[in-house]
Amino acid sequence: MSTKVSLDGINKLYKTKELIDKASGRIYDLVKRTSLHKSQNLSNKNNIYFKREDEQQVFSFKIRGAYNKMLEIKNKDSQIYACSAGNHAQGVALAGTHLNFSTHIVMPIKTPEIKVINVKRFGGNVILFGSNFDEAKSKCYELAQENNGSIVDPFDDLEVIAGQGTVGKEIWEEMPNVDYIFAPIGGGGLISGVASYIKFMNPNIKVIGVQTYDSNGMYLSINEKEKIILPNVGLFSDGTAVKEVGNLTYEICQEILDDIVLVDTDDICLAIKDVYNDTRNIMEPAGALSVAGMKKYINQKQLNGKNIISILSGSNMDFKKISFVSDRANIKTKKEVLLAITIPEKPGTFLTMYNSIYPRNVLEFSYRYSNKETANIFISFTVDTEEDMQNVTHHIIKSIPTSTVIDISKDELAKTHLRFLMGGKVLNKPKNIIEKVYRFEFPEGPGALKKFLESLPVKWNVSLFHYKNYGDDIGRVLAGIQVPFSEESELNIYLDKLGYEWTDESKNIIYKNYIQ
Template structure:
C-alpha cells in the first residue's frame, strides 16, 4: 500500500453512507490564550460520538456478499463496538460483539441500541484480553469475519476521510494537525492523505504517556509490545501499534508527543470552554499534545488543527477530570506548609497568600510547636506558583510543592486528618487494582492475612483500575518475604514509604 493507494481508497470510501462530515470549529478562547490559530475537528459529533464509525463502516461495506451473509465479529469495550454495531444495523449484517463482563452497562446498552436486532452482545471474561480471546474462538467456530479496530487498510482509509474533510474545510495555510494515537489507524489514515497532497503540513501523533506504543516503536524502529498499559485514556489504550498502521506512521508521522493524565484533564476543560462539549480522555489527547507543543516550542501566529476523536465519557469520571484539570493547566498549587502552632498563625498564613482563592485546606492538630497544613491555592500559571512559594518562604514557612506528587493528588488530599503513633514497622505502597470481581480478595488473601494493614484508601472514577494507598506493619526481618508476596499479587505497585507527604500527614 503506497500513499497513492491509500488516497484512492480514501476518495472511494463509503463512510458517508453512515458517518457525517463533521465541522471544523475555530477555538476562540484557546487561540487567544496560546497566540496561535486553533481549530478543532469535531469527531465527537458522529452518530456514535466517535470517529470509529468511519473505519468500521468502510471495512464492513466492502465485505463480499458471502462474508456479509456469514456475519462479522469484534471484541471491544468502547467506541469500536458502537461503530461496528451502527454499521451492522445500516448494512443489515449480523454482528457478534464480545465485551468484558466488567463493561459499564451504559456502554453495553449503547451497543445494543445502535445495532438493534442485527447485533448480539456476548459478555465474557473480566478483562479485555479474555474477551478478545473468546471473540477469536467464536470467529473460528462460526466462520465470522473479524473487524479489526485499527489494523486493516480499509479501516485506515475510512479514518483517513477526516483528513480529506480538513483540507476541504480549511484551504488556507496550515502548519500542523495533531491526532491521537491508540493502535495507529487514525494517525495512519490522516498521515497518508496529508503527506501525499500537502507534505508541508506536519502530522503529529499524541499518546497518553502510559500507553505510548507508537513512541516506543519509533525508538525501537519496529512495533514493540508495552509490558503494561495505563487505561485512563481508555479509547487509546493499546499495547502495540498495528502492523499496517506502522507501515505508514514510521515514515510519515513527523513526531510523537506524550502527555500526562493531568494534561489530558486540562484539555477536556479547554474543549468544554470553547465548545461546551465534554470530550472523553482519548478524545482530548490531540488538544493536550498541541498545547504541549506550543509551550515547548514557544510558537506564535501558526495554525493548528486538533482532532477531537470522541466524547463517550463515563459520567462517574467527570469528578476526577474536574479535580485534575487545574493541576494539568498549572492553575492550582498543591502545597504542604509548616506554620507555627499558635493562635493567629492561620490568619498570618492567609495574609501571605493574599487574595488568591484557596481551593482546599486540610489540617489536624498533632504537635505543640508546628502545624503541617495541606492547602490548594488557585494561581494563574507556573510562574505565579513559584512566586507564591517564594513569598511563603520569605516569612520563614517551610513549603513543599506537592503539585506533581501522585499520592498527594490522588489520596492524601482526601485523607488528611491524623497520624498513628502505634503503627510500628509501617511501610507504605501505592497500587493499581484491576476493577474486577475478586481483586480485593486476591490482594487480602496474599498479603492481608500475614501482615496487619494499618492504612487503606481506595479511589476510582470510572477507570478499569482502582487507585489504592495501603500501609502494612512489616518487621525489618520480614521485608524480603513481604517483597516476594507483593510480586505474587501481580498488581502494579510503587513503594511510597519515603514520600515526604506521607511523613508529614500520615
C-alpha cells in the same frame, strides 16, 4: 523521526490513497462529513482548528473504518464479530444494523454500563467476557472461528485504515493550507489513514501523533525500530489504552509520521476543559488527547502563525469521570494550588497562616494534631497567577518565621491520596519492623476493590489504607504494610506477582513528613 518517504513508501501511499478515495465514495450514507471548528480561545499566535469527529452518530470516528470494512463483506449471512470496550463496538453495531448484518461484540466485563447500553441500542449483541481487553479479544476470535464469522479489527486492517483516512481527505479538501495535524494514537488506525492521505497530497504538512506516557506503544516501537508490546497500559485514556499496535499501522507510522508527543493525565484533563470552553462539548480523554499534545508541541517548538488542526476523536465520556477531570484541570491551570504547611503548634498561629491566604477561596483543608511542637496542614485554594501563589508563600513564611511551605500541586501521591488522608504519625513503632507504603492502580469495576483487598497478604499487618473512588476506570489505593526487615525481599516478590501497577512511596518526602 524521519519524514523522508522511500520509493516503496510512495507506492504504498498511492495504494492507500486509492482505498481512501474509494471509501470516500461510499460511506457518506451513514458517515457524517464533520466540521472544522476554529478555537477562539486557543488561537492566539496560531490558527487552531478542531476536526469534530464527536459529531458522528456514534460520537467518534470509529464508524468510518467499521462501515468501510463491512461494505467489503459480500456474504450478507455472515456473522460479524468484533472486540472493543467502547467506540469501535458502537461503530460495528451501527454499521451492522445499517447493512442488516448480525453483529456480536465481545466486551470486557468491566466495560462501563453506558457503553454496553449504547452498543445494544445500535443493534449489537453484547457478550461480556474477561477481565481485560486481551481476554475479551481471545474469546472474540474463538467465537468467530467456531461460527465461521468475520472479524472487524479495530485498527490493523487496510479497509479500516482507509475508512479512518477519510478524515484526512476531508481536512485536505477544506483546508489544504494546513501546516500541522495532530491525532491521537491507540492502535494507530486513525493516524495511519490520515497521514497516508495527507503525505501523498503534500509531504510538507506535518502529521504529529499523541500518546500518553503510560500507553506509548507506537512511540517506543518507532524509537526502538521494532514493534514493542507493552506489559501494562494506563487506563485513564481508555480509548487509546492499547498494549500492542498493529503490524500495518506500525509499518505506516514509522515510515511517514513526523513526530509523536507524550502527555500525562493532567495535560488531558486541561485539554478536555479547553475544548469544552470552545465548543460546550465534553470530550472523552482519548478525544482530547490530540489537543493536549498540540499545546505541548506548540510550546516546545514555539510555533507562530501556523494553521493547526487537532482531531477530536470522540466524546463518549463516562459521566462519573467528570469530577476527576475538573479537579485535575484546575490544578494544571495553576488556578488552584495545593500546599503542605508546617507551623508551630501554638494558639494564634493557625489564624496568622489563614490571614496570609484570605480572601482567596479555600477549597480544601486537612489538619490533625500530631505532636506538641508542630501542626501539619494540607490546604488548597484558588489563585490568579503563579506570582499570586508565591506571594502567599512568602507572606506565610514572613509572618511565621519557623514555618515551612511546600507546593505539592504536582506530587501524585499528595494529589491522589494524602490530601484526603490527613493524620498523625505512628508513635509506637514495633521493633524490627519496617513500614512500606505503596500506591496501587487496578481496573475499576464491580467487585474490584473486594478483589484487591482479598489479594493483600494476611501474614503482614496493613498499617495504612486509603481508597477513593474517583468515578473513572481506575481504582487507586494507598496502603502501608508492616513487614519484618528479614522479609522485605519476600514482600517485593509478592508485589511482582500481584498483577497490579504499583509504586513504592516509602521515600516520598510528603509521606515522611506527614504520615510516617
